[in-house]
Amino acid sequence: MATHLDLEEQEQLDQIKHFWSKWGTPITGIAIVVMGSFAAWNGYQFWQQRQALQASALADVVAVAVESGDQTRVAQAFDAIKADYKGTLQAGYAALLVAQSAVNADKLPEAKAALQWAADSTKDEGYQAAAKLRLAAVLMQEKDLDAAAALLRGSFPAEFKGLVADRLGDVLQLQDKSSEAVAAYKEAWKLLDPQVDYRTLVGFKLNALGEATPESGTAISTETNK
Template identity: 45%
Template sequence: MATQLDLQEQEQLDALKAFWKRYGNLVTWLLIAALAAYAGWNGWNYWQRDQALKASAMYDELDRAAAAGDADKTARIFGDLKDRYPGTAYAEQGGLAAAKVQFEKGQVDAAKASLTWVAANAAEDEYRTVARLRLAAVLAAAKQFDQALAELDAAKAAGFEALVADRRGDVLAAAGREAEARAAYEAAYKAMDDSVDYKRLIEAKLTALGAAPAPAAPAASGAAS
């Protein structure tokens, strides 16, 4: 004779069979989808690590070529780096390094191209802004002042306001627009933290334009005892 416990177990088994008959296919497909997503996530992470490792090795080779002043080899490696691993930080760093050695070797157009690629394709706003700052300097050296100012208008990374204003002053001064240059340097001077040594250079630029900043007010003396 069946006990009460046997009856309860049979009821539970029947309920489970009914549930599985109704929802079994759905549960199976949900499990398959979850396993596929997990496998895909692991595969994506592996692919990302593999890409970063290969890009790192290529960047090391580029860095050695740049240190040796070999602009042509640096450019070739950067070309491969941005074609194969454009989404990595190594491609962004490689573009900046390539542009530096290219400009030093007089390859101005190549330097512009490298910096333009970083400004347009870097994933992080900071890299894009650094590229635009350097590109503005290269353009100004080529007397392409309007293009240089346009690059600075697009340099928007937070924390770079003082450097952007300073570079704007450099471009305007080179273009002979001294009043506007002075205003840009004044904005840079106000935005630059007093603890940053570069602020002294901005002060020197203002002094050269006849607009030396007023000396800081002396700290208030303590109350008389």
């Protein structure tokens, strides 16, 4: 005897058929989009890894060329990174290498160009900040103090603000703005981690301007009140 679905099961099947006849096509379309997006994401991840590997290889070429003093090779490898891999961390690293090599060779315009490119083009905030700090140092060497000060008064990640304040203090001191330089050094002292040795140098700069470090100043005041 043939078996038959009971009425409840038949009703459920009819509801499913009705639902699928109405919504099956949109659901299928969404599923295709989701699966396609997943495949695209995997493809993008693979592409990023491939870009990073290729950029690393070129950055290594830059490093070796800088070490050997082969300026032609440095320029070729750096141009290739700028053209095809400017969004990678390795591009920012290569730019800093190129700039340092140019500074060592007393080619400040070339150093400025590499650092400006890193500040404008690399997507990593750390490399951008490092490039700006070094660019300010190059501008100071060129005696373009107004440009250096303007650059240092721009936007920086919080982790770099202590170093930025210190360098701004150097610029202000060269501009004979001692009171403003003191304020910048005190800001640097406040922002730099007490465990960082560089903070001691900021203290020396304050002392050279006739100022105690904030902690020392407080201690002196306390003793005086006694």
